[in-house]
Structures are given as C-alpha cells and as structure tokens.
Amino acid sequence: MYPTDTLMIIHVWLCDDALADWGLTLLALIPLPFVSYAVYRLGQAIHQKFEVSSTNFPAHQRAQENLSGSASSKRTFARI
Secondary structure: HHHHHHHHHHHHHHHHHHHHOOOHHHHOOHHHHHHHHHHHHHHHHHHHHHHHHOOOOOOHHHHHHHOOOOOHHHHHHHHO
C-alpha cells in the first residue's frame, strides 16, 4: 500500500512540476538519491544499535515492564 501511494504521489508531483518548469523539476530531483542513501544508512545504524541494546536487556524484564507499563516512564525520566 505505501509503495503504491508513494509512487502515485511522485508521479503526480513530477507531472505537475514538469509542466510548470522542467529545469526546476530536474534540479529538485538531484538530492533524492543522496537522501535515500542517508535514510538507508541511518536505518541500518538504528537497527544495529537496537540489536545490541536488546541483547543486553533480559527478556523476562522486558516482558514484565511491557505488562506493567513502566518501561517508557523509566526510559523517559532516566535521560532527563
């Protein structure tokens, strides 16, 4: 669903902008590959850090905190 929506929005945007000004449309498309690569790398970094932190956190504590609802409040107030 999301890829279809994204492709449709990009298609409509490109057609609309291309009718207005081809040069400006092409100029706006230049940073897209760089942004996509940056988002990909950031996602990998977040995933790796999450994997490391989840291995250091015992499963029974995670289940207990999820059931009690205290996990989010502990993490929120511990950083302040």
